[in-house]
Amino acid sequence: MNAAARSRNCEEQKTHMSTLEIQNLHVAIGDTEILKGVDLTLHSGEIHAMMGPNGSGKSTLSYVIAGHPHYEVTQGDILLDGESILDMEADERARTGIFLAFQYPVSIPGVSVANFLRTAVSNVRGFTNKESAAADNGVIGSNLMPMREFRRELNTKMKEFNVDSSFARRYLNEGFSGGEKKRTEVLQMAMLEPKFAILDESDSGLDIDALKVVADGINKLATQDRGFLLITHYQRILNFVKPDYVSIFFGGRIVKTGGPEVALMLEERGYKWVEDELVAGAVPV
Amino acid sequence: MTLLIERPSEFVEAPTGFSQETVRLASEAKNEPDWMLDFRLRAWQRFESMPWPKPTDEAWRRTRLTGFNLDNYAPFATHKGTAERQDLDPELLEALDEVDSAASLIYQDGGLLYRQESDNLARQSVIFTDLQTAVQQHPELVQRYFMTEAVSPDANKFTALHAALWDTGSFIFVPRNTTVTLPLQAILNQGDGVGGYHHTLLVAEEGAEVTVVDDLFGAQDAFQTSVVELIVRDNAQVRYINLQDFQHTAWNFLTGRAVLGKDTDLRWIQVSWGSRLTKAFLDLDLQGQGGHGELLGLYFPTRRQHIDHQTLQLHRVPNCFSDLLFNGALKHRARSVYMGIIKVLPGAQKTDAFQRNGNLILDRSARSDSIPGLEIEADDVRCTHAATAAQVEDEYVFYLMARGLTRPQAERMIVQGFLQGVLDRVPVESVMHKLEKVISRKISR
Numbered sequence: 001m002n003a004a005a006r007s008r009n010c011e012e013q014k015t016h017m018s019t020l021e022i023q024n025l026h027v028a029i030g031d032t033e034i035l036k037g038v039d040l041t042l043h044s045g046e047i048h049a050m051m052g053p054n055g056s057g058k059s060t061l062s063y064v065i066a067g068h069p070h071y072e073v074t075q076g077d078i079l080l081d082g083e084s085i086l087d088m089e090a091d092e093r094a095r096t097g098i099f100l101a102f103q104y105p106v107s108i109p110g111v112s113v114a115n116f117l118r119t120a121v122s123n124v125r126g127f128t129n130k131e132s133a134a135a136d137n138g139v140i141g142s143n144l145m146p147m148r149e150f151r152r153e154l155n156t157k158m159k160e161f162n163v164d165s166s167f168a169r170r171y172l173n174e175g176f177s178g179g180e181k182k183r184t185e186v187l188q189m190a191m192l193e194p195k196f197a198i199l200d201e202s203d204s205g206l207d208i209d210a211l212k213v214v215a216d217g218i219n220k221l222a223t224q225d226r227g228f229l230l231i232t233h234y235q236r237i238l239n240f241v242k243p244d245y246v247s248i249f250f251g252g253r254i255v256k257t258g259g260p261e262v263a264l265m266l267e268e269r270g271y272k273w274v275e276d277e278l279v280a281g282a283v284p285v
Numbered sequence: 286m287t288l289l290i291e292r293p294s295e296f297v298e299a300p301t302g303f304s305q306e307t308v309r310l311a312s313e314a315k316n317e318p319d320w321m322l323d324f325r326l327r328a329w330q331r332f333e334s335m336p337w338p339k340p341t342d343e344a345w346r347r348t349r350l351t352g353f354n355l356d357n358y359a360p361f362a363t364h365k366g367t368a369e370r371q372d373l374d375p376e377l378l379e380a381l382d383e384v385d386s387a388a389s390l391i392y393q394d395g396g397l398l399y400r401q402e403s404d405n406l407a408r409q410s411v412i413f414t415d416l417q418t419a420v421q422q423h424p425e426l427v428q429r430y431f432m433t434e435a436v437s438p439d440a441n442k443f444t445a446l447h448a449a450l451w452d453t454g455s456f457i458f459v460p461r462n463t464t465v466t467l468p469l470q471a472i473l474n475q476g477d478g479v480g481g482y483h484h485t486l487l488v489a490e491e492g493a494e495v496t497v498v499d500d501l502f503g504a505q506d507a508f509q510t511s512v513v514e515l516i517v518r519d520n521a522q523v524r525y526i527n528l529q530d531f532q533h534t535a536w537n538f539l540t541g542r543a544v545l546g547k548d549t550d551l552r553w554i555q556v557s558w559g560s561r562l563t564k565a566f567l568d569l570d571l572q573g574q575g576g577h578g579e580l581l582g583l584y585f586p587t588r589r590q591h592i593d594h595q596t597l598q599l600h601r602v603p604n605c606f607s608d609l610l611f612n613g614a615l616k617h618r619a620r621s622v623y624m625g626i627i628k629v630l631p632g633a634q635k636t637d638a639f640q641r642n643g644n645l646i647l648d649r650s651a652r653s654d655s656i657p658g659l660e661i662e663a664d665d666v667r668c669t670h671a672a673t674a675a676q677v678e679d680e681y682v683f684y685l686m687a688r689g690l691t692r693p694q695a696e697r698m699i700v701q702g703f704l705q706g707v708l709d710r711v712p713v714e715s716v717m718h719k720l721e722k723v724i725s726r727k728i729s730r
Contacts, residue, residue: 066687070679094689106684110702119698120688171702188688 016225018044018081018097018195020065026075027057027064034060036252037076042196045224049238050231051263052249053271058231059103061249062200065229066100067093080195095124097195101185101202107173113184114168117191118150124192157190161217179210186217197221198229203237215240235267250274305329307360308449314364315396315417318424324431328438328448335442347622347654348564348593353536358508359479361450362395373399380472380500384715387467388413392453392483393474393503406465411495412458413469416484419456426458430488435514435542441566443510443538447482451512454484459493459521468496468524468713475504475531483511489521491546496524498716502559504535509560513541515551519573522550524712530723531559533590539565543580545605547573554711555611557584557592558723568597571605581707582611583720585700585727586619586651593622598640600633600666609640612707614700614727616647624656627670631662640670645703647677647696697728 020042027035034057042048052058064071065078067090077084085093108116121127122144144150158165163183173181182202189197199218203211218241222228230243238246238260246262247254250271255278256262266274308329312322338345373381373391381389381401388406390413391399397415406413412423419427432438438448455471475481481504489495501509509531517523523543531537537560543551557563569578584592598607613621623642644653655672677699685695701708701724711717 068683068687089692090683090686091689091691091695094687100687102684102687106678106680108681108685108699108702110705111698116685116688116690116698119694120685120690123691123694124689192688 016044018225018227019079020098020196020227020229021079022061022065022076023079024076025061025064025073025078027060027071028074029071033074034071034252035064038253040229040247040254042227042229044195044227046245047222047228047230047241047243048245048247049243049263050229050247050249050254051233051235051266053274054233056249057252058249059200062100062198062229062231065093065198066090066098091123094120094192094194099189099192099194099197101182101189101197101199103201103204105173105181105185107171107176109171109174111172112169113172114151114154116172117154117188118144118147120188121145121150121191154191157187160220161187161190162213163187178205179207179213182206182210182214183217186214186221190217190221194226196227196229198231200231201233202230203232203234211237212240235263238263248274248278250279255279303355303360311361311450311452314361315420317420320424320428321420325449328445331438332442332445332449335445337442344566344595344624345564348562348591353508353562355480361452362476362479362481364396365394366396367400368398370399370401374474377472377474380502381470383719384468384470384498384500384713386470386498387465389470389472390415390455391472391474394476395452395479395481397453398474409463409465410460411463411465412456414456416451416454416456416486423456423458426488427456427486430514430516431484431486432512432514435516435544435570436512436540440540444512444540447484447510447512447540450480451482451484453481454486455497455499457485457487457495457497459489459495461490462492463490464494465496468498468716470498470500473499473501473503475501475507475509475535477503477505477507479507481507481509481511483509485511485513485515485527487514487523487525488516489518489523491518492520493518494522496526496712498526498528498713500528500530502530502532504531504537504560506532506534508536508538510538511540513539515541515543515553517543517545517549517551519546520548521546524552524554526554526556526711526713526716528556528716528719529559529563530556533559533561533588535560537563537565539563539567541566542568542570543578544570544572545576545578548575549573550577552579552710552712553581554707555580555582555594556720557582557594558727560590560592562591562593564593564595566595566597568599569607569609570599570601571607572601574602574604576602576605578605578607579710580607580609581710582609582613583704583707584611584613584621585704585724586613586615586621587727588617589619591620591622594624596623596625596640598625598627598638600627600629600636600638600663603632603634603636605633606637607639610707610710611641612643612645612704613653614645614647614703615651615653618650620651621653622656623654623672624658625670626658626660627668629661629663629666629668633663634665636663636666636668638666638668640668642672643703643706644672644674645677645700646674647700649676693729697725700724700728
């Protein structure tokens with residue numbers, strides 16, 4: 001589906017339309033400013049690729065959107081459908097429909113994929129509410145999504161997203177290969193059905209076959225009621241996932257936004273060009 | 286309130302102070318035969334002759350008895366008789382019904398409070414009774430096995446005190462080639478401000494199979510010195526769970542030893558949730574070839590609790606297997622100590638022994654010490670040990686929260702995951718659920 005077709009669909013389905021707005025976002029750790037005024041608006045149905053060199057602050061942006069507590073927002077705002085999400089904890093943001101696919105998913109011994117995902121899905125879909133969670137010390141058992149229903153859906157989606165059914169019982173990311181971790185991230189996204197997914201270098205460290213599987217998963221999930229921020233270092237994944245917009249991220253801010261041609265330009269000319277042409281030409285600080 | 290339907294034949298004045306006279310009073314209150322009184326008095330002499338542990342003793346270097354003084358406690362509880370099921374406190378009823386058991390005993394105030402028997406056990410000639418009754422009804426068996434083979438009164442200062450003043454306890458005797466399918470359950474609700482001396486004496490004869498669950502709680506401002514003796518004869522299979530959840534004002538001293546014959550199969554699960562301080566000595570004594578012993582531990586001290594496990598895997602003969610896994614989580618200035626030795630005597634070739642201790646530190650104020658050790662005097666053995674201490678990574682919590690789990694859910698999942706290696710090996714499902722509940726409770730407060 002091309003961008004025009006996708007935005008047409010969006011207009012037809014206004015009820016599912018959501019907007020994620022990042023406004024003049026400044027973020028620091030201690031005295032070090034990492035994000036220096038990021039502006040970006042993402043609508044449902046859009047895939048926005050963000051490309052930038054290592055250390056430019058791309059991952060920081062993804063962590064801040066997801067609500068990582070280590071970063072301090074010093075200026076600006078992040079709005080989901082007009083409401084600021086900055087005061088929300090990471091879990092509240094997940095429940096409002098933000099999903100972050102991690103560049104480096106952690107492995108957690110003893111916690112099975114199915115067990116963890118059932119709790120996550122139950123929270124996000126509202127099987128559990130805050131009151132019951134608080135009353136039960138946040139320990140939820142009886143108010144989870146019914147086991148059979150959950151299992152059926154998980155099995156279906158594991159097939160659809162090329163994750164072997166044995167992974168349900170395996171401990172989260174323990175002993176998973178790079179490709180298996182990234183596929184499991186996509187599976188989780190499929191189960192949690194977010195409004196906006198931020199994919200932090202979901203293509204990194206994958207061989208071409210693994211990359212295709214992950215890209216295929218993203219394409220399946222790229223419906224008109226869902227927006228994607230696809231963070232990547234390389235143009236490679238954009239051969240498989242077609243973006244509507246491409247931004248170049250450099251030195252803690254977006255220095256250029258355009259269509260898919262920007263990615264090709266970057267591929268051709270490299271980040272040196274960005275530094276020489278775009279950063280030098282940008283508004284001086 | 287429990288209704289008293291039976292009173293001891295003689296009233297005993299509430300005892301004060303620890304002395305030889307106290308030991309006599311304790312025995313008298315139970316109308317014991319002379320041989321048991323003599324046993325107690327000999328043990329009291331040993332107690333008096335043994336010094337208190339000193340901070341310079343290797344076993345007590347990391348666990349101090351500062352603040353512990355016998356004089357702060359009534360030396361033994363005064364038994365107030367038995368009760369009917371409908372009169373049991375809700376806490377006891379809950380503990381009783383939590384585990385699907387073949388038979389149950391409940392102890393309170395230094396004696397038996399309630400007994401839930403099974404005709405089936407009687408038909409199988411299985412003895413499952415309180416130790417005081419066993420002294421009266423099976424004196425030859427008690428004389429043969431009680432603190433003779435597994436744990437001696439001389440083992441340490443606390444076992445001597447225990448031998449002199451033991452009060453509650455279970456005697457479990459499973460005859461040759463007899464299988465008890467459901468667990469046998471013993472519950473102790475220790476009283477406040479008093480010394481408690483709980484005993485578990487299990488004898489599984491050749492080819493017998495049994496599962497026993499000890500569920501210990503109570504002991505507000507009290508102390509407990511318990512002894513566990515598991516005597517596992519050739520080809521027998523024993524599953525034993527010791528679930529300690531005393532009040533956080535209780536001092537708790539435990540000495541336990543399992544003696545394993547030929548081709549035996551033992552799994553001992555030691556759970557140390559409660560007490561202000563626990564010092565537990567736990568030994569596997571592999572005496573017959575082909576013995577298979579597992580010693581698994583769980584602990585989760587919070588709020589300044591101090592939990593110390595000291596273990597011994599003693600391989601006396603060839604071709605035995607022992608596996609030890611102690612996993613604990615800690616928070617709130619809590620402290621855990623694990624000391625363990627795998628000891629392989631000369632000639633115990635083809636020994637296969639593992640020892641692992643893992644600690645998960647939930648906040649920086651908690652501390653764990655782990656001192657694993659090997660003493661190997663045979664040359665053809667495989668022995669490994671490992672100790673780890675890890676923090677709950679903020680990145681773990683963030684990952685789970687970014688998927689929609691609340692912080693308590695995330696922490697609970699990480700801790701439970703960490704303890705899962707032991708939980709997976711709890712042989713009684715209802716006990717496993719009970720443990721999971723306690724873990725949740727401990728995480729949330």
